[in-house]
Amino acid sequence: xxxxxxxxxxxxxxxxxxxxxxxxxxxxxxxxxxxxxxxxxxxxxxxxxxxxxxxxxxxxxxxxxxxxxxxxxxxxxxxxxxxxxxxxxxxxxxxxxxxxxxxxxxxxxxxxxxxxxxxxxxxxxxxxxxxxxxxxxxxxxxxxxxxxxxxxxxxxxxxxxxxxxxxxxxxxxxxxxxxxxxxxxxxxxxxxxxxxxxxxxxxxxxxxxxxxxxxxxxxxxxxxxxxxxxxxxxxxxxxxxxxxxxxxxxxxxxxxxxxxxxxxxxxxxxxxxxxxxxxxxxxxxxxxxxxxxxxxxxxxx
Numbered sequence: 001x002x003x004x005x006x007x008x009x010x011x012x013x014x015x016x017x018x019x020x021x022x023x024x025x026x027x028x029x030x031x032x033x034x035x036x037x038x039x040x041x042x043x044x045x046x047x048x049x050x051x052x053x054x055x056x057x058x059x060x061x062x063x064x065x066x067x068x069x070x071x072x073x074x075x076x077x078x079x080x081x082x083x084x085x086x087x088x089x090x091x092x093x094x095x096x097x098x099x100x101x102x103x104x105x106x107x108x109x110x111x112x113x114x115x116x117x118x119x120x121x122x123x124x125x126x127x128x129x130x131x132x133x134x135x136x137x138x139x140x141x142x143x144x145x146x147x148x149x150x151x152x153x154x155x156x157x158x159x160x161x162x163x164x165x166x167x168x169x170x171x172x173x174x175x176x177x178x179x180x181x182x183x184x185x186x187x188x189x190x191x192x193x194x195x196x197x198x199x200x201x202x203x204x205x206x207x208x209x210x211x212x213x214x215x216x217x218x219x220x221x222x223x224x225x226x227x228x229x230x231x232x233x234x235x236x237x238x239x240x241x242x243x244x245x246x247x248x249x250x251x252x253x254x255x256x257x258x259x260x261x262x263x264x265x266x267x268x269x270x271x272x273x274x275x276x277x278x279x280x281x282x283x284x285x286x287x288x289x290x291x292x293x294x295x296x297x298x299x300x301x
Contacts, residue, residue, distance in 0.1 A: 052119060055128040057197050059270050064204045065122065066223060067171050068157065068164040075166070076204035083163050083224070085208040094154075094230035095147035104208055108194070111135040111143065115198070116191060118214035120221075121253045121282045127267045132212055134193035138186040146182065150230035154179040155211055155222040172238045178211065178222040179235035179249070181291075189214055189287055192225075215281040215288045217251045248301035252292065253282040257301045 066076035088104040115133045146153075159175035161167045167174055184190065191212040194201055201207045206223030213220050219239050229235075239247035246260050255265045255278040266275040281288050292300075 052117070052129045054117060054131050054197075055270055060128060060130055060196060061202050061205060063270065065218065066166075066204055066206070068159070068166045068174075068176065068224075069204065070166045071169075071171060077202075079165055080203035083203040083207065085203065085224075088208050088226075090209070090225060091227045092144055092229075093227065095150040095232065096230045097145035097147065098143070107140070108135055108192075108209075111139045114191070116189075118189075118212065119282050119284075120212075120214060120218055121267060121278065123217040123219055123247070123251070123259060123264075125259075125262060125264060125267045125278075127269050127282075129269075131197050132191055132193040133195040133198060134191050134209070134212070136188060137190040137192050137211070138188060140192060141182075141186055144228075144230075146230045149232045151182055152179050152231045152234055153182060153185045154227075154229040154231055154235035155225050156227035156229070157222050158224045158226045172242050175226075176222060176238045177235060178220055178237050179231075180211075180213065180220075182230075183291060184213065184288075187288060187291070189284060215253060215284040217253060219247065220251045250292075250295075250297070250300050252297060252301075253278065254280060254297055254301065256280075257298055 062077045063073045064076040065073070066080065069076040069079040089101055090104055090107050091101050092099050092107075112135065113133060114136055115131065117129060117131045119127060119129050121127045141153075155178050157176035157178075158164070159167060180190070193206070193210050193212045194208060196202070196205060201210065203224075206221070209225050210223040211221045211225065234249060237247075237249060240249055253264075258264050264278055267278045268275050279285070
């Protein structure tokens with residue numbers, strides 16, 4: 001098998017909007033500007049001992065896992081340009097009071113927008129720091145009103161062979177499906193992203209809307225979402241179906257649980273030479289650890 005791929009965050013974790021809109025200035029930033037982007041105070045509160053500066057935009061948008069467009073890291077940027085993202089509809093199904101087929105703008109209408117800088121960790125042991133903008137998933141849940149039996153939320157990615165050349169290969173059982181427990185979905189760190197660096201999200205990064213769960217490995221972040229389904233039972237997810245001994249449903253970043261073919265104790269931050277230690281829950285343990293207080297994370301990987 002080919003394998004590539006307490007409360008709300010403090011405001012100091014949010015990148016200055018002016019820097020978003022001036023990529024050249026950001027990429028050429030002086031040490032002082034970088035210090036402004038780094039978030040030592042909030043990072044320390046999150047358990048991160050080192051400053052986090054955003055990964056350059058050109059890296060974030062050209063080094064991607066999106067198998068619907070190919071399995072090489074460069075394939076999505078090369079092959080996703082023709083994906084039609086307007087108009088875009090999302091079906092809301094299952095145990096929810098407001099089901100229906102929504103235009104994306106209508107689905108998100110009235111929800112407050114947020115900007116967050118998150119560490120993102122891939123199961124392949126590389127990582128980035130990405131400024132996202134979008135909405136909190138919990139705000140969408142409040143709008144849609146899940147039923148009392150909804151214990152999980154399932155997210156389905158578009159599968160259109162006319163636009164997605166990677167679908168011709170049986171790397172996974174298409175369409176790509178991911179899911180969260182309802183309490184994970186309602187956590188204030190969980191986002192539905194529609195942009196990066198203050199710009200509309202690019203096709204290779206999951207346009208027009210994707211899931212962002214920063215304490216989990218990157219494959220949990222379903223891209224180009226076309227269906228949200230509320231369920232009583234745990235959804236069957238793409239990588240868990242493909243290789244259940246390697247990819248569990250929870251997929252929490254955990255340096256103490258190795259992938260069967262490599263260690264997860266360290267990671268390579270793209271743009272850095274030396275490897276760094278991997279942090280439990282990707283450094284967000286103070287925020288999300290209580291979600292798993294009664295769960296054996298070695299068994300429920």
